[in-house]
Amino acid sequence: MNYRIPVGVFDxxxxxxxxxxxxxxxxxxATIIYFGDTAHVPYGPRSKEExxxxxxxxxxYLIEQGAQVIVDACNSTSAVALEFLKEKYHDVxxxxxxxxxxxxxxxxxxxxxxxxxxxxxxxxxxxxxxxMGLVAPDVLVAGQSCPMFVPxxxxxxxxxxxxxxxxxxxxxxxxxxxxxxxxxxxxxYPFLAPVLKKVLGDEVKLVDPARxxxxxxxxxxxxxxxxxxxxxxxxxxVSGDPEVFQQVGxxxxxxxxxxxxxxxxxxxxx
Numbered sequence: 001m002n003y004r005i006p007v008g009v010f011d012x013x014x015x016x017x018x019x020x021x022x023x024x025x026x027x028x029x030a031t032i033i034y035f036g037d038t039a040h041v042p043y044g045p046r047s048k049e050e051x052x053x054x055x056x057x058x059x060x061y062l063i064e065q066g067a068q069v070i071v072d073a074c075n076s077t078s079a080v081a082l083e084f085l086k087e088k089y090h091d092v093x094x095x096x097x098x099x100x101x102x103x104x105x106x107x108x109x110x111x112x113x114x115x116x117x118x119x120x121x122x123x124x125x126x127x128x129x130x131x132m133g134l135v136a137p138d139v140l141v142a143g144q145s146c147p148m149f150v151p152x153x154x155x156x157x158x159x160x161x162x163x164x165x166x167x168x169x170x171x172x173x174x175x176x177x178x179x180x181x182x183x184x185x186x187x188x189y190p191f192l193a194p195v196l197k198k199v200l201g202d203e204v205k206l207v208d209p210a211r212x213x214x215x216x217x218x219x220x221x222x223x224x225x226x227x228x229x230x231x232x233x234x235x236x237x238v239s240g241d242p243e244v245f246q247q248v249g250x251x252x253x254x255x256x257x258x259x260x261x262x263x264x265x266x267x268x269x270x
Contacts, residue, residue, distance in 0.1 A: 004031035004232065005221050008062030008070040010055070011036060012043040013154050014249050015188030016073030019097070020234075022214040023071075024256060027221055031232050033065050035264075038240030042150040043076040044119030051121060055081040057266050059089055065235075069220050070094045071213065075101075075185045076119050079127035093220050100216065101183045101209030102131040108205045109181040112139045115174035115204075118185030120145045128185060142177050146170045146186075153188040156248045163192060167199045175200065183207045191252050236261045 007023065007030040009016050014036060023030055035058050037043075043051060055077040062070055070092055072078045072085065078096030085094050105114045116128045123145040132141045148166040157163055174182065182204050184190055190208045197206065238245045242261035249258045 004029055005224060006031050006033055006066045006068055006232070007217065007221070008033045008035070008059070008065070008067030009073050010034070010058045010062065010070070011074045011187055012076070013038050013041040013150070013188070014245065014252060015150070015153065015186060017249055017253055018187045018190045018208065019071055019073040019210045019213060021253060021256060022210040023217065026214045027218050030217075030221055032234045033062055033067055034234070034236045035062060036236070036238040036240075036245055038154075038238045038245055040239065041154060042119065042147070043074060044121050044145070044147055044150060046076070046121060048080045048121075051077050052081040052084050053269065055085055056088065057268060059085055059094070061264070061266055063089060063092055068092065068224060069217060071217060072096045073187050073213075075127075075187065076121040079122045079125040095213060095216055095220070097187065097209045097213050098127045099131055100212035101185060101207055102128055102135070104209065104212050105181045105183050105207045106132065106136050106139065108207060109139065111178065111180045112136075113177060113179045113181070114139055114141050115177070115179035115182045116141060116143045116185045117146050117149075117170060117174075117182065117189060118143065119150065120147060122185050128183060140177070142174055142179065143185075144170050144174055146189075149192060150186065150188050153191050153252070154248065156251050158191045158252070159195065163195045164198065167192065167195045171196070171199050175204075179204060181205045181207060183209070233259075237264045238262075239264065239266065
């Protein structure tokens with residue numbers, strides 16, 4: 001029997017699949033319980049209180065399903081809810097995606113001019129600026145919200161004319177500032193990387209926080225690897241339409257397939 005460590009991963013929709021793919025590659029001993037909160041996507045326009053509430057209910061569900069580690073694969077909730085989650089669920093390691101992105105960008109920038117594209121909630125939180133300020137206050141961090149990107153990815157329109165038009169609009173102010181590094185501050189955005197590169201050219205390095213985030217996960221999994229494990233396959237659950245999630249997810253994940261998706265009903269308190 002193949003024993004694995006259950007790892008919870010959550011996001012507002014399919015964006016966290018970029019993190020899931022990285023887990024498949026770096027941490028094969030993990031079995032993923034993926035929660036896509038597609039009933040509430042996009043998270044960008046949501047209030048801090050709403051985001052904390054969503055993340056709280058999802059983490060509670062993942063822990064009930066046996067998750068021994070949780071990856072908050074959503075920048076919006078990582079920005080405003082992570083500390084709350086860590087304090088409430090202190091017995092379960094919870095990893096966010098903000099700090100890993102900032103640390104990677106700091107290693108790559110040469111001009112000390114870093115751009116961040118993210119949802120409105122993440123940009124308004126100034127989470128990346130604050131994180132960078134703690135380790136490298138001399139680095140300029142410029143943020144740009146991209147409200148059209150998540151709907152485009154959730155609709156599977158990652159290589160559409162609309163995606164290119166939106167990218168040109170959103171990236172223009174950052175390019176005018178002379179950035180040489182761009183943090184993809186939403187886990188949906190790596191699916192738009194070809195379009196982003198087309199607009200930015202080769203001079204600007206893209207930072208996908210997923211790799212560094214999962215490197216941290218790997219260290220945690222290694223520390224608990226001698227504890228009790230369980231057998232099982234990867235699970236995908238959503239709060240919205242499971243068929244749409246499966247269809248779009250399989251279209252986006254070239255090397256992996258989503259065999260099935262279950263819809264779950266949580267008590268959101270609304």
